[in-house]
Amino acid sequence: MQVEAHLHKIVEKGGKVHLTLIDPASQTPERAAEIAIAAVEGGTDAIMIGGSTGASGTLLDETVIKIKENVNVPTILFPGSSAGLSKYADAVFFMSLLNSRDIGYVITNQVLGAPLVYRSQIEPISMAYLIVEPGGTVGWVGDAKLIPRKKPEIAAVYALAGKYLGMHYTYLEAGSGADNPVNPEMIGAVKQVLGENKLIVGGGIRDAKTAKLCTSAGADMIVTGTIVEEVKDVAAKVAEIVSAIKR
Numbered sequence: 001m002q003v004e005a006h007l008h009k010i011v012e013k014g015g016k017v018h019l020t021l022i023d024p025a026s027q028t029p030e031r032a033a034e035i036a037i038a039a040v041e042g043g044t045d046a047i048m049i050g051g052s053t054g055a056s057g058t059l060l061d062e063t064v065i066k067i068k069e070n071v072n073v074p075t076i077l078f079p080g081s082s083a084g085l086s087k088y089a090d091a092v093f094f095m096s097l098l099n100s101r102d103i104g105y106v107i108t109n110q111v112l113g114a115p116l117v118y119r120s121q122i123e124p125i126s127m128a129y130l131i132v133e134p135g136g137t138v139g140w141v142g143d144a145k146l147i148p149r150k151k152p153e154i155a156a157v158y159a160l161a162g163k164y165l166g167m168h169y170t171y172l173e174a175g176s177g178a179d180n181p182v183n184p185e186m187i188g189a190v191k192q193v194l195g196e197n198k199l200i201v202g203g204g205i206r207d208a209k210t211a212k213l214c215t216s217a218g219a220d221m222i223v224t225g226t227i228v229e230e231v232k233d234v235a236a237k238v239a240e241i242v243s244a245i246k247r
């Protein structure tokens with residue numbers, strides 16, 4: 001419960017959590033560590049590690065190891081499949097893509113990955129993963145029946161089902177690099193049914209204003225991935241977003 005407890009403490013104190021997503025397939029492990037160091041300097045609370053394609057094996061392990069050697073915030077796996085697990089990470093978002101048409105993303109990858117989590121020290125954090133339009137690569141890879149952007153009530157009933165199934169977290173995903181994140185109406189509707197359960201919002205958040213819009217609407221945590229891969233000054237970019245959501 002260490003990582004989950006750590007994140008909850010931040011939320012309980014009335015704060016919001018910022019998560020930096022690093023895709024092991026996008027750069028060398030050394031560069032990934034540099035990004036993580038800068039993100040922590042900017043105030044990020046934890047590093048998520050994963051990608052929808054190619055984030056596995058030695059590259060994944062080495063990326064996790066390098067990041068862990070260099071920062072003291074938790075590392076949380078964000079696996080695209082059972083191959084996205086690494087015994088070196090602190091925790092894993094043990095997620096089921098509830099709106100997938102492919103049973104592989106609903107339960108089979110979790111079954112195949114469970115033994116490794118059991119044998120290791122990785123802390124599983126149960127999560128309902130929901131993909132909203134446009135959905136991007138992950139929507140396509142995950143064969144998601146995309147939730148329409150303007151139907152908050154559909155997202156809310158999925159979130160409620162996830163909560164009743166015992167999942168602690170819900171992740172509303174618009175897809176990496178989306179033009180716009182999930183809209184505030186949907187975030188609010190989902191948070192309302194979740195109550196104390198934690199809500200993560202990600203996909204398309206690039207600046208302080210957008211991040212703040214998501215947290216004000218009810219997100220407990222926000223994820224930024226693409227923007228940290230793109231900007232030169234990662235620490236400054238993360239600091240801009242963190243200072244907006246933590247205010």
Ligand SMILES: CC(C)=CCC/C(C)=C/CC/C(C)=C/CC/C(C)=C/COP(=O)(O)OP(=O)(O)O
Binds near residue numbers: 021142
């Ligand atoms: C819990 C275990 C063992 C597996 C879960 C397996 C599930 C449910 C996967 C969901 C579908 C999926 C492909 C998720 C990928 C999540 C992810 C890492 C998205 C972020 O990817 P980016 O790297 O930002 O996107 P690109 O790869 O498109 O750049």
Ligand SMILES: O=P(O)(O)OC[C@@H](O)CO
Binds near residue numbers: 021176226
């Ligand atoms: O890359 P971005 O758009 O920040 O999205 C992050 C995350 O929600 C993707 O799974």
Ligand SMILES: [Mg+2]
Binds near residue numbers: 023026051052176
């Ligand atoms: Mg990526």
